[in-house]
Amino acid sequence: MGKPTGFMDYRRELPADRPPQERIEDWQEFHLHLSEEQLSIQGARCMACGTPYCHRGSTASGCPLHNLIPEWNDLVYRGLWQEALQRLLRTSNFPEFTGRVCPALCEGACTAGLVAEPVTIKNIECSIIDKAYEEGWIEPQPPAKRSGKKVAVIGSGPAGLACADQLNKAGHMVTVYERSDRIGGLLTYGIPNMKLDKKVVQRRVDLMAAEGINFVTNTEVGTDLAVEQLQADYDAIVLCGGATEARDLAVEGRHLQGIYPAVEFLTADTRSLLNSNHKDKQYISAEGKDVIVIGGGDTGTDCVGTALRHRCNSVVQFEIMPQLPESRGANNPWPDYPRVLKVDYGQQEALVLQGADPRQYCIMTKKFVGDEAGQLKEVHTVQIEWVKGADGRFAPQEIAGTEKVWPAQLVLLAMGFTGPEAQLLDQLGIERDNRSNAKAPYGKYTTNLPGVFAAGDMRRGQSLVVWAIHEGREAARECDRFLMGTTNLP
Incomplete structure (x- = not known):
């Protein structure tokens, strides 16, 4: 080629x-x-x-x-x-x-x-x-024939949208339920606008609506809509609610004002941007503050970039793991994804504005300290090294004499997610795997309830957008097979 x-x-x-x-x-x-x-x-x-x-x-x-x-x-x-x-x-x-x-x-x-x-x-x-x-090559292409079957897709993130798109192509009547005020899930509220313009997301949602998919917002299944009603109204249900239970940091002072999960920070910022271009002030502002982001992944980077746009006083990003190498290691051969040091957009911006990469490696947060009013004022840390134990596993070990106090009025916890929220799965009686995800075999996506499927992060745990799309497509194929006895979906 x-x-x-x-x-x-x-x-x-x-x-x-x-x-x-x-x-x-x-x-x-x-x-x-x-x-x-x-x-x-x-x-x-x-x-x-x-x-x-x-x-x-x-x-x-x-x-x-x-x-x-x-x-x-x-x-x-x-x-x-x-x-x-x-x-x-x-x-x-x-x-x-x-x-x-x-x-x-x-x-x-x-x-x-x-x-x-x-x-x-x-x-x-x-x-x-x-x-x-x-x-103008992209135009609505509604299916020529409808099957008469109705499917509810719970969650409008990448897995839910992909699943709905495929099921609609197969001719089923699809309704997507989203508890937030906008469709898109993490595509809308988990990824900042400068990385994925929300007009791009809305353009695709509008196209899917023109092709016959029904989108329902501000509706949380299990709270605003009873699961029994859902089961009665639809021939099949696909759970694509994501892994939205944020990992917390249980250290002294966690209760102080000024400590937030990263997704809460990013969601509020994007909603305010879309609603009023930030004029309504309904977001967690980093303006003039010393910001510490705990977590070194993509979400952490997004927090760095957002804090800088708020005009923070300073931003530092903590990573408990060591710095990655600049080239592939022996345990990371091609064609595996290269685990090498990269400088993403947030770090690039901090380098220019602050004169240094904001990331600090092998650092552990020991406690948060606040003032008399209960407002966060500093973070206490210690450097660690990773030591292999008798069981062959590596564990962090504190390095004496490396304690440090960091000024901070805003801390953002970007340490990933532990799994899906329990309420909907519990109400439906969905079995879980040992990581609390909806139990549904890869390639089949069937739960313990006939006609109820699960896909994306709700099934596999926190992952990538591309994997969510893949699972949404495959779950649609298996749902179509369940409804029709056979399927032409890939």
């Missing part, structure tokens, strides 16, 4: 980002775009490898959607954009989402990355779908 010698003839090139000093002044997306000529050159770098691991989709590498990556790379190289779009949409419901927020497992498994730099797969994917919208 592409040009046979393209990976040798051309260097990997990504579009520039807007300068940090400029982009922190607003909430718009910060990525710029390559020209079609430049994208053609990048598509040419796809090297016609015999086994394209980029789309093999294992748990450790490659695209879970099994996107036909070499095919649309070649078509972009040849300027056949509409044909590239057709290939892309055969396996991907929402490339405008994954093209913006996916960590690009495909690029970590790219064969060109063994001898040079991987192909810019993610950027080409995003460029294909963005061009399709610009050219």
